[in-house]
Amino acid sequence: MSKVGILGIGIVPARALSSDVSYRELIFEAAVKAYEDAGIEPFDVDTFVSVSEDFNEGVSIFDEYVPDQLGAVLKPVHTISGDGLYGVISVAMQIMTGMFRIGVVEAHSKASNVLNHLKILELALDPVYLRHTGVDPRFLAGLEMRAYMEASGIDAESVARAATHQRTNAIWNPLAAYPGKFSPDDVLLTEVVAEPLTEGMVAQPADGAVVVVLASEDVIRSQKKNQAVWIEGMGFYTSEPSFDTWVWERATYAELSARKAYEMAGISCPSKEISFAEVDSRYAYKMLQHIEACALTDGRNPAQLLRDGFFSKEGTLPVNLSGAHMGIGMMEEATALYQLAFAADQLLGRAGRMQLSDPYRCIIQSWRGLPTRSGATCILSRD
């Protein structure tokens, strides 16, 4: 089976609004950049995946709306719903079959075009048991946050610190929409969404587009002679199926998918063998929960480690230096691919002010968001 690597990535910087361009024009820009970065023409691509959720687009069967701007006319195209990493894994598996040599994953967000996000989120809730509460559907995050804090001995201030950690990191990420410098207290003082969750702990929506070109080893070796980034491990899992049986304090889906990816990559001690991590953080507490789920703390308290600078650029195991969801912006399926792009740049020594010295391997972890127990992970490494 062929090894799969990244041949090129194209990104449109995330921003709160993008009223000057249509979603097609947004994706086209990312696609042009990706093919240029990959040194190919779209005609060279064998298979395309669009990662999107029809309710967020306002158009169903959305994959019918992507071929034009991706250069995918008269080519195999399909949608993967879930998250950007699911798309990466899907294309990687297609390439591993040997039937395809070059594959493309596209994810984008036109969140600014959705006028009532909470009603769209409500549509994901079970109509019999959950829609009757009549409250902001993010109460689910409130329930989860409380259970997690209780079980892990983490206070709200630490969660707020996770938010500022990412917003501050985003200052040095030119692709991020929400850089900011403030204190955990500022986060705690924002409006309450669903106690203990406050607005400052919730990632804000952003628009953007990202296109990732993956390819088999032979293609990459022939194009990128010096340095390449490889997908060493992959995993995606759905854990507890319904709310009645949710394990609220743990991100079991992330534990399982990380374990699978580590196993595939031959990693036995993640905290020692991983140079840095990018994890999902749609809500600030998720960063801490996902760090634990990815087995990066060796049983230590992630809040304490965060306070000690363990996850900072100068720390032992930097996490979410990209700014992640809190700093880059909440772009549904796309944010994880912005993180993947940042990670690839890190491995290639192109991360600018946030460049680490000699990173060689990282984990990227994603979550499908509320109200799911689904997520994926990828391990990337360089030559």
Add this chain to the structure above:
Amino acid sequence: MEPKVIRGRDLKRDEFEKALKVEYHPEARYAWDAGYAVGKFLEGLKQGKILGVRCRRCRRILVPPRAFCELCFVPIDEWLELKDTGTVNTFSISYVSMDVKRLEEPEIPAVIEIDGASPGVGILHKLGEVDDPKNVKIGMKVKAVWKPEKERTGAITDILYFKPLEE
């Protein structure tokens, strides 16, 4: 072999109502950014013009316009004003409205190849001022009927319909 018909009885309205169910009415609202190409097209409609674009590589003239050629994968920046006449490529005669009501007067959705655009390139609209739907034919020449200028909003509905063109 003839299929066997098993007869039941019709369910009454109150029998449906007695069955337990959960009702929910979705409220999804969107406002899509038109962007550069579609935006300029809509602006043209407001002025009573049908605008198209030409790809510098394959030379196709496309309507509605787009910011890039999907076949050549290059940006498009050459704009031209097309005629507001065209040819029916295909059509249908519908007696059922969007909300599933019977229509006395049928609607006639049609694909209209706009004069000046490349063959096979057309916009989807409807036909009007048709005496008898039976007389509509593929290949029929049609012309846009516009809303009065003051009522135009920069939408595809600024064209009310296309009417048959006297030969």
